Amino acid sequence: MRPRAWTDRFTAAVLTSLLALFVGGAGAQAAPEVVHEQTIHLETETLDTYCGETAVFEESGKVTFTFVGMSESVFTFTEVIRGTYTLTFVDSSLGSLEGRLSSYESVHATAGGTFIFSFISNERQGSVRVHGTTTFVVSPDGTIRVQNETFDVIGCPS
Numbered sequence: 477m478r479p480r481a482w483t484d485r486f487t488a489a490v491l492t493s494l495l496a497l498f499v500g501g502a503g504a505q506a507a508p509e510v511v512h513e514q515t516i517h518l519e520t521e522t523l524d525t526y527c528g529e530t531a532v533f534e535e536s537g538k539v540t541f542t543f544v545g546m547s548e549s550v551f552t553f554t555e556v557i558r559g560t561y562t563l564t565f566v567d568s569s570l571g572s573l574e575g576r577l578s579s580y581e582s583v584h585a586t587a588g589g590t591f592i593f594s595f596i597s598n599e600r601q602g603s604v605r606v607h608g609t610t611t612f613v614v615s616p617d618g619t620i621r622v623q624n625e626t627f628d629v630i631g632c633p634s
Contacts, residue, residue, distance in 0.1 A: 509545040514538060517557060527604065527632030530566040535559055537577060549589065555581040561599065575600040589616030603631040 537559015585591035
């Protein structure tokens with residue numbers, strides 16, 4: 477199974493930033509603020525365990541990010557990542573896998589002080605399919621509660 481270190485780091489960074497914006501306020505705005513960005517994402521990491529084996533994971537892709545701020549504490553954003561992978565096992569007898577990734581992330585902050593964070597990831601590496609979903613609800617006092625999380629790996633080589 478592929479550890480979700482990069483998604484965990486990203487999720488923590490996003491939630492921290494959003495919590496600071498949400499609790500600290502961004503200042504009142506007369507009209508919605510809209511930010512739209514596209515970036516290229518490159519990452520290489522050594523995974524301690526992927527299907528029970530150590531492997532080097534290389535990823536590249538495009539990130540599309542859109543933020544719409546309606547007021548001090550009401551906003552929404554979405555982020556879509558699409559890319560490809562090469563996964564090379566340290567045990568060369570297991571070879572390497574190539575695949576694709578798509579993930580979708582969204583946050584919606586309500587006027588009542590609650591915001592909802594949702595992350596969905598789908599990966600295919602050869603015959604291996606990885607699917608994960610995470611949903612957080614953050615209450616008005618800033619308490620983060622994980623409402624739902626699933627992570628499935630199907631088709632590991634034997």
